[in-house]
Amino acid sequence: MLQLAWLIPLIPILGSIVCGLYGLKLGKDKVAKIACGGPILSFLLTLIVLLGFLLLPEGVHVWEQVLFNWIPVADFVVQWGYQIDPLSLVMMLVVSGVGSVIHVYAVGYMYEEYSFYRFFCYFNLFLGAMLILVMGNNFLLMFIGWEGVGCCSYFLIGYYYDKKSACDAGTKAFVVNRVGDFAFILGVLFIFNQFGSIDYTTVFSAAPTTLVYGSETATLICIFLFIGATGKSAQIPLYTWLPDAMEGPTPVSALIHAATMVTAGVYMVARCNVLFALSPLSMNIVAFVGGGTAVFAATIGMAQNDIKRVLAYSTVSQIGYMFLACGVGAYTAAIFHLITHAFFKACLFLGSGSVIHGMHHEQDMRKYGGLKDHFPITHITFLVSTLAIAGIFPLSGFFSKDEILFHALMDGNIILWGMGATGAFLTAFYMFRLVFMTFYGEAKYDLSFHPHEPSKIMTTPLVILAGLAFFGGLLGIPIIHGWHVLHDWLEPVFHVDSQTIIDYSTQHMIAAGHHVPTFEALTHEPSHNVPLEISLMGVSLLIAIGGITAAYFFYIKFPKLPDTVMGGQWGLELVKNKYEVDEHIDEYIVQPTVEGSFYLWKGDAKVVDGAVNGAAAVINWFSKLARPYQSGFVRNYALFMVVGFLAILIMVY
């Protein structure tokens, strides 16, 4: 059964090729069938593979399928191989599962589009690339998926290619991602330099006995990889592309910019947990960047009026949570949140999508209001997901976020926890701000037209995702030991053999004469302090409710309040303008580069080429100079002979 693994990414890719080449001839319905058939098929295959994996003998946690040698150069041999292990299985399930649902939704959403087929060509291709990303058994294959999804996201953001803003957003996304990829490549190069291989199994098994704990190399590798992750997962400082990416059609935002692609960074960091375990410094960096982003993005999210932008910033901040979790070593929590987030954020996006769809592509929330009667299903599902993301018991978000906060406090420190908590509060606030502005209050759109719930094909996915968002939390119920299914499932992946690390590093440090640190990041046991845990849950619940009530007061009870209190405050302005980060990047990086290059070009013509043409000019000049001496008078010629004679005479004597 496992043997079928290679089909999983292939099917969507084939689907994409078919759509791309014959889409126009086939007609929309056929295209729709093919486009949705692919992902669903690969979802089923994933289930089969999962079954096969469960049937593997006890203690076998990794199963590799090597298709062929991709790049064989001397001792550098990269296989095209897939690795099936708990982590990749989880990702595959999420990607193909959520992916299929969103594909179905997209059929409804994009149906009016002329280049329907083009959309699904990209969409399927994306799914294939994403599956390669999570299934690859080495860094380079991951990189194929990594850039593949980036490329598809570029296509899909720029789907409406006649809109300049869309094209700019697409290009921006690609280039910003490239910055990350640059670091990623360097990371991979470092890894090969250290391990002489880039296969996960080799590298991770060799790592504890190759890299010294906290050594420069270890840190460099991790930092580079993490920078790569920030690019893909829109973390500080490379987050700016994600909000702009909302130019793409809503299903794209749901699948690529919320559920799957943007979490690739988290997956990668989780995948390399062994390496990160070797470098406490980089762990801290990950944690703080994550926490920082969580808060930072949330603050921006509070003041946005474009419904999708709010969701975009909330995505950024949620991924921040995941990194926070990774940073404190709570990889399970990170993946857990990744899953739940995939559910509710996808649902939210799709919901917003159906609203936008029903509101004739109006995205400004200030022009909504009181839509709950027009969009009953959307409203309910949206509400569920919102509660989930806000972290209300017993919805999925509650468990996952809460686990992260718990670990932030226990394995991290109070500051990280503070960040998390603030983020949670803000999240609850702006999400409900969104809900209230959209579905409640009095209608602010012109009443001439009647918003309408979209067709079944779009509402069904909403329901499914809402359901997942509701019950998804059951995957990992904390406190009660053994009920945390996900934890036990992922344990083999995230198990770090601390003892080997400590032994190797210790002797190595002694040999090198460094003082041996306390390996506290490795040694300390994740404590199970049940009362504390419960009390923390209470606290975070309170925080969430606090956020909601605040939102309630501002946007339902006293709708005037925001303007009267905050109107024109510099803080609000700053947040509204997203801290003017884009502007500054443009001013201090982009413009100077372009202008600089322009002068370089001029210099190229003037100086570098000038030297060449200059030589020619000099020769011409000389030849003009020499001309008059050929005067045509015999006496001159004779004179020159005599002069030459004297010159030679002098030379000889």
Add this chain to the structure above:
Amino acid sequence: MNMIPAPEIDFVSLAPVLVLSVFAMGVLVLDLFIGKNKTILAYISIIGLFISAMSSFGHADLPVSSFNGAYVVDNVSIFFTFVFAISSALAILLSINYNERVGIKIGEYYALILFCTVGMIVLCSSTDMIMIFLGIEIVSISLYILAGIRRTDQRSNEAALKYFLLGAFASGFLLYGMALVYGATGSTKLAEISSTLVAGGVKSQAILLGGVVLLMIGFGFKIASVPFHMWAPDVYQGAPTPVTAFMAVGPKAAVLAAFFRVFADGLHDVAASWETALMAVAVLSMFVGNLGAIMQTNIKRLLAYSSVSHAGYLLVAIIAKNSLGASSLGFYMLAYAFTTFGAFAIVIILGRKGDENLEIENYSGLGYKHPLLALSMAIFLLSLGGLPPFAGFVGKFYVFSAALKEGYVMLVVIAVLNSVVSFYYYLKVIVYMYMTEQKVEFQPTFSPYALLVVAIAVLGTIQLGIFPGPVIALAQ
């Protein structure tokens, strides 16, 4: 009162010279009895050239020195004899039609070419300064006349006058040089001179060096090297085109051979003193020749200047002073003969009665009106520039290797860079022929003889470029 011992005469060695002289006189006499059409004379002269070239194989084992070492027959001299025969023959072929066109109805013309060739053969095989002087003068005097053979044409006259006065002036220097060398070494025979130098039996170093310098000027003038080149452009332009081609190749080759014998053999021992000066002359010739050519709009002047720069390259071979140098001279001149005659042949073909049509712009669009002519012209120019796989390249390669063998790297580098400059003006002609629209109507006069010359030249150029092996074997 002791007698001058009369040396026994070696007719075998002299055979080429004698044969040619006889034919020349024959032509002179015959001229009186035939009518207006002198073509027959041309045929006879060519036959004469052929026979004399063949007769140079008289000796079984070379080298043979006769007349008390005043005259020698060796590979070099034989090879050069062939170069002369070929070039003179080509010149005659070119002349036949041209002379009718421009109205040169003088039978002596061919006789003069033959006499000139006699002088060249003497020049390249003599090892005695007296003989060398005689050779040079035979060559020069015939050339003075040939240059001015179009008596009614002012340019021709002017060319003759300039060439004559300056030539005589230069011979003065040459002669004085010979005299001083003779005085310093007590002999006019190169062999004895060098032995005296080796033995250190020089009477006065000062006189000797003075002589060397004067010789350098005399020879330098004849091969048109800077700063003694200034006659060349004017004379080349003024003289009838076949004569121009002729004097660009044959005499230059002959003088170079003598130059080589005197300096590389005779004065080898004092090379240190003249080497630098000669290098200076060589480098100057390259630069001035190329720079001068760039500006030219008249194809004949352009070729004249390019021949100045070629003189520069050839001096490199003399500076090398080794056997490779001698043979490379021969090969280079042969290649140069083919390319130059080919080029001038096309120049002649493109001219017509009353209009020489020498402006380079007028060649615009030739490549599509007369593709074969243009193609051959391009081949000749590229060969002159030294681009493989044409003869010129092999010649350059040969000369440069001769110099590099002796380690004159800088000199060769300069020469090489100069040939890049030379490409510039050769390409300019090609640009006109292929890359600009036709300006004037072409009215070429296709004469079978000229076309024959072109054909021979193309074959020679390519043959020497692609399969130079046999010829090189001969030259060595």
Add this chain to the structure above:
Amino acid sequence: MVELEYYLILSGILFSIGVLGVLVRRNAIVVFMCVEIMLNAVNISLIAFDRYNNQHDGQVFSFMVMCVAAAEVSVGLAIVISMYRNKPTINLDEFNLMKW
């Protein structure tokens, strides 16, 4: 007994005079005569060397030179005459159709 040097100096002076003449005079005939002076200057030194080396090559050489000089004269004058036919002047400065 006259030293060799004197002859050499004499011929040197004559030669220089000839050269100067070529440089300064405009009349074709005169210029040509100056060239002849140069040749004869050389003859003097040839004979002198010959005498002081007591050989015969020098004398032979000088005879050769005379013959050549004679030949040159005939050719030269012929050229000058034919030139004169086209353009009735023998002032060299009148002759520079061709330059540059």
Add this chain to the structure above:
Amino acid sequence: MFLTFVTFLPLLGAFALAFIPKENEGTIKQAALGVALVDFVLSLGLWMGFDNSTHAMQFEFSTSWIGAWGVNYHVGIDGISLLLYVMTTFLTAFSILVSWNVKKHVKEYMMAMLALGTGMLGVFIALDLFLFYVFWEFQLVPMYIIIGVWGGPRRIYAAVKFFLYTAVGSLLMLVAIIWIYFVVEDATGVFTTDLIFITKHLDVDLGTQKWLWMAFFLAFAIKVPMFPFHTWLPDAHVEAPTAGSVILAGVLLKMGTYGFLRFNLPLFPHASYEFIPFIATLSVIGIVYGALVAMVQEDLKKLVAYSSVSHLGFVMLGIFALNEYGLQGALLQNLNHGISTGALFFLVGVIYDRRHTRLIKEFGGVTNYMPKFAICFMIVTLSSIGLPGMNGFIGEFLILLGMFQVNKMYAAGAALGVILAACYMLWMFQRVMFMQSNNPENEKLTDLDLREKILIAPMIVLIFWIGLYPKPFLKTFDASVSHLVTIVSPDNFRPGKIGGSHASTKIDKALKKIEKQTHKKSH
């Protein structure tokens, strides 16, 4: 002999064309294309018959040419030259079909193209310095003609510049060649220009090596072109006709890199080793500089030209990593650049034929009118910015991998080029293909016709083939490259061994290694 035949077939074809009257252009075109295609097929035969397991020259043929000088007509092909050779025959056929609509002087054009083909092929098979030089200079002429006659407005300037600039370098190389000729003669008493012999017996001290190296370097660096010798390239590319640009980018530039592999490295290993920092610096500058300058170009062809400077910088970097990753990467990148940039020039030519302008600002929204073109253009663009899964990535990654072993900073600097490539390419693509068409002219644009589809198809196939399964290509390089690596490995010239007969020992070591490898393979 077969190799010789394949090499000279185009030239024969050119002669044959001479006898077709210039009126019936159709026949001429078909004949030319036929010859080129046959040649391509034959060269594929070479590839089929090629034995990957050895570094030795194959299809070798040697006969005395200029006996007096010991110059031989010695040709042969190995892993380094084989694929360049095949690519040359391919691109020759390609560019003949590209220039199907050439208007004036069709006959001359086709003849020039075929002659050029032979010239280029000869460069890749010559195993004799003299022979190599002959081909090397010979192919200048047809290219000069092609640019100068069928080029754009400033074609003459560009053509002459191209010719002279290249000539400067190669003539200095000629001096070095003669020098080597005598050095070897002194050492062995044999007059020969045979490359194989010389590689075995050339044995000069470091100082001389450096001088000779510099002479060869100049010739090849101008051809590549490396910064700062690149300025002839934009002019040549912009003025040349489409096919000319394709050939120029696809083959002529490769001659430079090939020269480094065939001459600089094996002949002067120690000097090459010493010059690594020098080359690496120039290459990195070239990569970044080319990319930056490309970003602000207004003319599509200029942009692609400068991007070539950047890409070739990568290749040079790979070569002078002097290890297998770098070298194989460089060789593969040679092909990649030939394919991607060749295709780019072709596509630019396609819209140029329709709009008679290449200014980016003239375009916009082209996708609306030429969707198929848009797809192809996008694929080629992505391959040229090295998207994984396409050809460009593998080459670039291997090169970075190789350089990283030598010096991390150079690799990092080069990797910057990866970012910049995305910037200039995508920005260009956006301005040309996307957004609203601001110019009514664009609405007249028609999509790819059959000929153009036939032309672009193989390129796209190759792009993905090399990207997804490069093994066949890499395997071809393998033996030769590892042999080369053993030659240039620094332990051949540790202090004290210089001036000894290390050349021969070097070869022996190499041979042993190869033997071992083949042994392994056989088991």
